[in-house]
Amino acid sequence: MSLCYKGKAILAPMVRVGTLPMRLLALKYGADIVYAEEIIDFKILKTTRIENKLLGTVDFVLTDGTVVFRTCDVEKQRVVFQMGTADSERALKVAKLLENDVAGIDVNMGCPKDYSCKGGMGAALLTQPDTVRKILTTLVQGVSKPVTCKIRILPTVEETIAFAKMVEETGIVALAVHGREKHERSRDPVHINVIREVAKAVSIPVIANGVSLMINTYKDIEKYRQETGCSSVMLARAAQWNPSIFRKEGRLSASEVITEYIKLNEKRKRKRSNLSSEITEMKVKYLRKLYTGGVTPKGILLEWSSRRRCCIQCFNSNSSNSYNDEDNRKNSNFFMLSPGETVSNSPPMKPLKGKKTDGLKVLLSSETRNILQRSGGWIL
Numbered sequence: 163m164s165l166c167y168k169g170k171a172i173l174a175p176m177v178r179v180g181t182l183p184m185r186l187l188a189l190k191y192g193a194d195i196v197y198a199e200e201i202i203d204f205k206i207l208k209t210t211r212i213e214n215k216l217l218g219t220v221d222f223v224l225t226d227g228t229v230v231f232r233t234c235d236v237e238k239q240r241v242v243f244q245m246g247t248a249d250s251e252r253a254l255k256v257a258k259l260l261e262n263d264v265a266g267i268d269v270n271m272g273c274p275k276d277y278s279c280k281g282g283m284g285a286a287l288l289t290q291p292d293t294v295r296k297i298l299t300t301l302v303q304g305v306s307k308p309v310t311c312k313i314r315i316l317p318t319v320e321e322t323i324a325f326a327k328m329v330e331e332t333g334i335v336a337l338a339v340h341g342r343e344k345h346e347r348s349r350d351p352v353h354i355n356v357i358r359e360v361a362k363a364v365s366i367p368v369i370a371n372g373v374s375l376m377i378n379t380y381k382d383i384e385k386y387r388q389e390t391g392c393s394s395v396m397l398a399r400a401a402q403w404n405p406s407i408f409r410k411e412g413r414l415s416a417s418e419v420i421t422e423y424i425k426l427n428e429k430r431k432r433k434r435s436n437l438s439s440e441i442t443e444m445k446v447k448y449l450r451k452l453y454t455g456g457v458t459p460k461g462i463l464l465e466w467s468s469r470r471r472c473c474i475q476c477f478n479s480n481s482s483n484s485y486n487d488e489d490n491r492k493n494s495n496f497f498m499l500s501p502g503e504t505v506s507n508s509p510p511m512k513p514l515k516g517k518k519t520d521g522l523k524v525l526l527s528s529e530t531r532n533i534l535q536r537s538g539g540w541i542l
């Protein structure tokens with residue numbers, strides 16, 4: 163089945179947010195297509211593909227056990243893998259590695275961060291049409307899955323249209339347009355008019371992106387699809403704040419979303435895991451109020467108390483704490499736990515991998531670590 167990009171509500175790629183549980187939640191609530199977080203070509207090429215029988219997932223794992231990308235059957239027909247790349251040959255290798263496990267392949271041409279641009283990736287590609295042409299043509303010709311790219315707008319409408327037409331000629335099946343320039347922050351107004359002009363100028367489906375600040379209900383998704391004249395709408399922050407934004411019947415409260423999140427994980431584990439009987443008690447150990455105005459970054463900690471297995475998924479739900487804002491990013495309380503790490507909210511605080519842990523103490527028991535590493539890790 164080939165992905166269709168018309169009339170769709172799409173979960174945008176989001177580093178550290180668009181992991182498997184978030185994507186499954188978004189799909190459950192009604193998202194039609196889910197983009198995974200951007201992964202740099204060099205990194206995914208270092209991984210080995212492993213079928214994780216315990217979790218029923220396909221994992222792309224580094225030699226130290228770190229799961230770089232995890233996917234499963236539920237999303238197979240609707241997940242798009244986004245890569246960061248500046249090289250057509252590497253891009254093709256990545257796409258070949260993943261093409262049987264995902265529904266589509268996307269190239270990030272919008273990330274404004276130095277770490278991306280210095281390597282010639284992300285928004286740096288917006289000024290490198292020859293490289294872009296080569297990457298996209300190589301992918302389109304080399305893989306069996308639909309190829310797309312996600313861009314930011316250029317300084318003028320004309321330049322943006324010229325770029326969009328150039329990528330269209332490579333044979334990509336759709337184009338996502340974040341209606342902000344490289345230097346603009348996510349709180350700056352989005353240029354709806356430019357997205358609209360691009361949608362008019364090309365014949366492939368254009369996916370409007372950047373409108374989260376105007377999205378309060380599901381109906382707004384359709385409203386902005388029409389206002390931008392686009393085929394589809396892609397949401398990042400609106401979904402980060404509350405993934406049930408994709409629900410036609412209306413958004414759910416934070417506690418309902420969390421409950422669904424827990425059920426979703428429990429169901430998968432019960433179905434797949436030999437250890438299901440041991441996972442009898444699941445507690446929300448640490449939970450801050452999500453989605454309420456003016457509250458600082460948030461996290462959800464789920465702990466399987468019976469064996470001290472735990473899993474953390476941070477939804478950073480403060481709009482000012484944006485991916486595009488260096489200061490906020492540094493102070494973000496996003497962090498990843500390695501397999502088997504346990505968490506309590508008692509002091510003293512311990513910085514983890516150079517990131518603030520926001521009052522969470524992270525401890526590892528070797529027994530738990532061993533069990534969890536053998537199982538491929540519980541941390542999604």
Ligand SMILES: Cc1cc2nc3c(=O)[nH]c(=O)nc-3n(C[C@H](O)[C@H](O)[C@H](O)COP(=O)(O)O)c2cc1C
Pocket residue numbers: 174175176177178179198199200244270271272273312340348371372373374375396397398399400402484485486
């Ligand atoms: C936490 C976070 C992580 C992001 N990571 C990515 C990414 O991996 N790849 C990408 O193309 N854009 C990324 N973005 C940008 C979004 O996909 C999107 O273009 C931007 O937030 C504007 O859309 P919105 O108004 O719906 O939030 C990220 C944004 C956020 C908030």
